[in-house]
Amino acid sequence: MSAEAKQNTITIDGQEILFRQGQTIMDAALAAGVYIPHLCHKPGLAPHGSCKLCTVNIQDRNVSSSPSDRRVQTKFFVDIDSRSVSACTMPAVAGQHISNNTPELNEVRKTITQMLFIEGNHLCPSCEKTGDCTLQAVAYHLGMLDGHFPQFFPRREVDASHSSVMLDRDRCILCELCVRASREVDGKNVFAIAGRGINAHLIVNSPSGKLADSGLETGDMAAHICPVGAILIKEHGYEVPIGRRTFDLHQVGEIGLEKVILAKTRHTDE
Ligand code: SF4
Numbered sequence: 353m354s355a356e357a358k359q360n361t362i363t364i365d366g367q368e369i370l371f372r373q374g375q376t377i378m379d380a381a382l383a384a385g386v387y388i389p390h391l392c393h394k395p396g397l398a399p400h401g402s403c404k405l406c407t408v409n410i411q412d413r414n415v416s417s418s419p420s421d422r423r424v425q426t427k428f429f430v431d432i433d434s435r436s437v438s439a440c441t442m443p444a445v446a447g448q449h450i451s452n453n454t455p456e457l458n459e460v461r462k463t464i465t466q467m468l469f470i471e472g473n474h475l476c477p478s479c480e481k482t483g484d485c486t487l488q489a490v491a492y493h494l495g496m497l498d499g500h501f502p503q504f505f506p507r508r509e510v511d512a513s514h515s516s517v518m519l520d521r522d523r524c525i526l527c528e529l530c531v532r533a534s535r536e537v538d539g540k541n542v543f544a545i546a547g548r549g550i551n552a553h554l555i556v557n558s559p560s561g562k563l564a565d566s567g568l569e570t571g572d573m574a575a576h577i578c579p580v581g582a583i584l585i586k587e588h589g590y591e592v593p594i595g596r597r598t599f600d601l602h603q604v605g606e607i608g609l610e611k612v613i614l615a616k617t618r619h620t621d622e
């Protein structure tokens with residue numbers, strides 16, 4: 353590798369990866385075919401940094417830990433000399449040594465995924481997104497066998513007012529992909545998040561607060577980008593047979609699955 357190329361190189365799990373100036377660690381990893389688990393990231397939309405599934409550790413070579421730190425490190429398997437960052441928001445900087453696919457990080461990611469499952473009503477056997485759902489696929493990828501925590505069983509409003517799109521807030525993971533897609537791509541600003549903490553919820557920017565009174569159309573990216581079964585096109589559920597759904601045929605770690613999922617779940621009025 354030339355000296356110039358070295359200047360634009362990061363290392364992920366020991367693999368050297370070239371990056372372009374301005375790319376995040378996530379951008380560089382995906383471009384090199386390296387999977388970093390993620391739910392709120394979509395290439396082309398502004399990074400959001402909310403799901404924390406893409407948490408990686410960056411080795412800081414300049415920090416040397418004390419002997420007592422070392423004891424903590426050994427006891428709790430914590431790497432004192434590294435810091436945890438979101439790969440989707442952290443710029444790639446030459447020389448970074450990044451840990452991604454480690455048992456410790458994947459265990460934390462599994463816990464985050466379990467929390468997402470129990471906070472909503474993700475009852476996969478009765479959800480038409482099953483097999484095409486990124487949350488479900490990430491849970492399989494991380495070896496999640498149960499929810500671990502007590503279920504919340506929320507009762508949030510379902511909006512079925514629109515003639516061809518429905519919104520089930522009980523399955524919303526607040527990734528804001530629909531918010532960003534509507535604002536940045538569709539130019540409509542149909543969705544937003546209101547409330548804080550456990551009361552945070554997706555709202556519709558229309559006079560009545562209903563989808564029917566919004567400008568949302570089935571051709572909009574916001575109508576198709578939801579990684580779970582919260583925003584669905586009506587009257588197309590269960591069209592793909594078991595065995596041919598996205599994650600029957602693909603691993604969630606395959607790069608560029610967006611187009612595959614879209615081909616199976618995109619429906620327009622035409
Ligand atoms: S409706 Fe879907 S895309 Fe929108 S914030 Fe909720 S989970 Fe994300």
Ligand code: FES
Nearest residue numbers: 390401403404440
């Ligand atoms: S992908 Fe969600 S925080 Fe990075």
